Amino acid sequence: MINRSVYEHYIALNKREYSSVELTKAYLEQIEKKDKKTGAFITVTADGALDAAKKYDEGKCRKSVLAGIPVAIKDNICTKGIKTTCASKILQDFIPPYDAFVIEKLKAEGAVIMGKTNMDEFGMGSTTEKSVYGATRNPLDYNRVPGGSSGGSAAAIAENEVAYALGSDTGGSVRQPAAFCGLVGMKTTYGSVSRYGLVAYASSLEQICPLSRTVMDNALALNGIVGHDRRDSTSVCRKYSDFTIGIKDGVKGLKIGIPKEFFSIGINESIKTAVWLAAKEYEKMGAELVDVSLPNLNSVLPAYYILSCAEASSNLARYDGIRYGYRTDDYISIEELYRKSRSEGFGWEVKKRIMLGTMVLSAEYHNQYYKKALKVKNNIKTEFNNVFDKCQIIIAPVSPSVAYKIGGSENPMRDYLDDIYTVPANMAGIPALSLPCGVGEEEMPIGMQLIGPAFSEALLYRAGYAYENRGKAGDI
Amino acid sequence: MNEKNKAEIDALAELSKLEFNKAESAVLEKELADFFDLISKVDEIDLNSSQGSDLNDKNTNVFRCDVVESSYTSAEMLANAKTQADGYITVPKVMEG
Numbered sequence: 284m285i286n287r288s289v290y291e292h293y294i295a296l297n298k299r300e301y302s303s304v305e306l307t308k309a310y311l312e313q314i315e316k317k318d319k320k321t322g323a324f325i326t327v328t329a330d331g332a333l334d335a336a337k338k339y340d341e342g343k344c345r346k347s348v349l350a351g352i353p354v355a356i357k358d359n360i361c362t363k364g365i366k367t368t369c370a371s372k373i374l375q376d377f378i379p380p381y382d383a384f385v386i387e388k389l390k391a392e393g394a395v396i397m398g399k400t401n402m403d404e405f406g407m408g409s410t411t412e413k414s415v416y417g418a419t420r421n422p423l424d425y426n427r428v429p430g431g432s433s434g435g436s437a438a439a440i441a442e443n444e445v446a447y448a449l450g451s452d453t454g455g456s457v458r459q460p461a462a463f464c465g466l467v468g469m470k471t472t473y474g475s476v477s478r479y480g481l482v483a484y485a486s487s488l489e490q491i492c493p494l495s496r497t498v499m500d501n502a503l504a505l506n507g508i509v510g511h512d513r514r515d516s517t518s519v520c521r522k523y524s525d526f527t528i529g530i531k532d533g534v535k536g537l538k539i540g541i542p543k544e545f546f547s548i549g550i551n552e553s554i555k556t557a558v559w560l561a562a563k564e565y566e567k568m569g570a571e572l573v574d575v576s577l578p579n580l581n582s583v584l585p586a587y588y589i590l591s592c593a594e595a596s597s598n599l600a601r602y603d604g605i606r607y608g609y610r611t612d613d614y615i616s617i618e619e620l621y622r623k624s625r626s627e628g629f630g631w632e633v634k635k636r637i638m639l640g641t642m643v644l645s646a647e648y649h650n651q652y653y654k655k656a657l658k659v660k661n662n663i664k665t666e667f668n669n670v671f672d673k674c675q676i677i678i679a680p681v682s683p684s685v686a687y688k689i690g691g692s693e694n695p696m697r698d699y700l701d702d703i704y705t706v707p708a709n710m711a712g713i714p715a716l717s718l719p720c721g722v723g724e725e726e727m728p729i730g731m732q733l734i735g736p737a738f739s740e741a742l743l744y745r746a747g748y749a750y751e752n753r754g755k756a757g758d759i
Numbered sequence: 760m761n762e763k764n765k766a767e768i769d770a771l772a773e774l775s776k777l778e779f780n781k782a783e784s785a786v787l788e789k790e791l792a793d794f795f796d797l798i799s800k801v802d803e804i805d806l807n808s809s810q811g812s813d814l815n816d817k818n819t820n821v822f823r824c825d826v827v828e829s830s831y832t833s834a835e836m837l838a839n840a841k842t843q844a845d846g847y848i849t850v851p852k853v854m855e856g
Contacts, residue, residue: 376839377839378838378839380831380835380836380838380839381831513823516821516823579804579806581800582800582801582804584797584800585797585799585800585801586801588794588797588798589798589801596775600776603776604841605840605841605848605850606839606840606848607839607840608839610841610842614851615851616851617850617851617852617853618776620850620851621776622776622777622778623778625775625776625777626777626778626779629777634775634777634779635787635790635791635794637775637777638768638771638772638775638777638787638791639791639794639795639798641771641774641775642771642791643798645771645774651802652798652801652802655801655802655804655806656801658806659801659804659806662806695790695793696793696794696797699794699797700797
């Protein structure tokens with residue numbers, strides 16, 4: 284039963300084919316059996332999960348679609364009474380006194396929280412190797428990474444340890460792990476899911492996002508966490524419709540843009556072909572393909588790293604070893620306490636990005652880099668808006684390559700440059716759905732992205748569902 | 760590492776409240792230089808004022824109502840502090856004298 288989708292579990296639980304406790308135990312057994320190798324989880328909350336499952340079985344919680352079904356949570360999302368470490372030594376003992384908005388919502392839905400998943404420290408990375416708890420492995424090939432930074436969440440689903448999971452996406456951290464593990468990941472419109480309780484890395488870019496096996500599951504999971512929250516000042520107050528409404532309506536007449544720049548920058552040929560073939564499939568299903576252009580795409584990556592590092596240097600200034608987090612044993616003055624606690628508590632990548640962020644915010648470089656990057660951010664929004672005058676959604680690759688070999692990143696610049704296709708959606712604040720579209724090198728999955736205007740998640744799910752279920756009689 | 764780069768890294772480390780030993784500084788110099796090459800490309804981009812401004816002036820700030828509501832207890836807030844005494848977090852002496 285553990286390889287079933289959320290929707291299949293929902294049906295089975297309602298028909299009483301199995302109980303939530305039986306389902307939860309089956310996933311816990313799988314974690315016990317597999318996770319020593321995979322390393323998807325940092326913390327497993329077996330007792331809490333079984334309590335929640337029991338509540339469902341006894342009819343003591345809401346019978347929503349997500350009720351009674353096990354979910355994993357990335358370890359940068361605050362969970363009351365459960366360690367939230369961001370895979371960092373500096374937060375290794377941190378137990379939040381409150382739940383993030385999305386956790387409040389999932390608990391209200393009756394979800395069964397199985398534990399907290401591994402990630403690149405503070406979300407800074409794309410392999411889930413940069414964790415104080417060690418690397419997570421890709422269940423499709425243990426010698427490869429699951430992607431990152433939400434690699435633990437993706438690996439937990441791919442290893443059948445949970446039915447779905449939450450991650451966070453600052454520059455592709457949900458979409459790229461989805462692509463590397465053959466899953467579905469939605470980077471939601473900025474402001475649609477509250478960041479209250481998401482440990483801040485780059486606040487103007489990041490969103491909490493669902494990862495799942497199927498497009499339908501992803502829509503169901505997003506239904507469970509979306510909504511306005513006054514505790515996040517960037518949360519958008521609007522009515523969010525059920526994302527599954529119209530999901531089976533197909534793509535006839537849909538105008539899909541093919542941005543030439545996404546297919547010309549250092550992309551692996553098999554990935555280019557797979558995404559192109561997916562576009563042709565859409566054409567067969569009645570969609571119209573349109574050539575479009577984002578002429579300044581090359582400017583987005585440098586601007587993204589300027590802004591994300593600048594925000595990281597500011598956000599991570601709070602870790603001083605005083606109110607919470609790691610504190611060095613070796614200090615005399617308060618200055619020394621700050622310096623040593625931070626230097627011993629943060630990993631290399633985090634320290635590097637703090638240094639870079641501090642530099643671009645300094646008086647000498649502020650106008651030249653930081654303000655210019657803000658202009659680029661606004662410019663890419665305009666370019667996307669111009670493109671969406673000609674088409675309704677865009678099709679593009681997720682990553683220039685399939686999942687990397689573990690330990691294969693001798694050049695740290697590779698990870699930065701490979702974010703080229705995912706960061707534009709974060710910079711523009713628009714949604715992007717990552718879903719499998721074939722296999723490439725050594726049978727590893729290839730992912731494609733469907734990108735749409737702000738708040739077009741329902742349309743992206745409709746297009747994603749149509750592709751995922753193409754050729755299946757009666758579904759479309 | 761040349762003296763100018765070392766002085767720059769030391770100054771940034773001081774601002775960042777971080778410290779690096781000699782070997783780390785040498786690696787950092789190389790990795791920051793590579794990173795700097797990447798972000799420097801933004802300086803080459805020609806954006807005139809019609810193509811983008813640095814502030815999104817279409818948005819207005821949204822203030823919430825100032826309403827008193829229940830919050831966390833001192834014990835909950837102190838639970839994650841390393842050292843405490845009499846309901847306060849203790850820190851090394853800050854003032855001289």
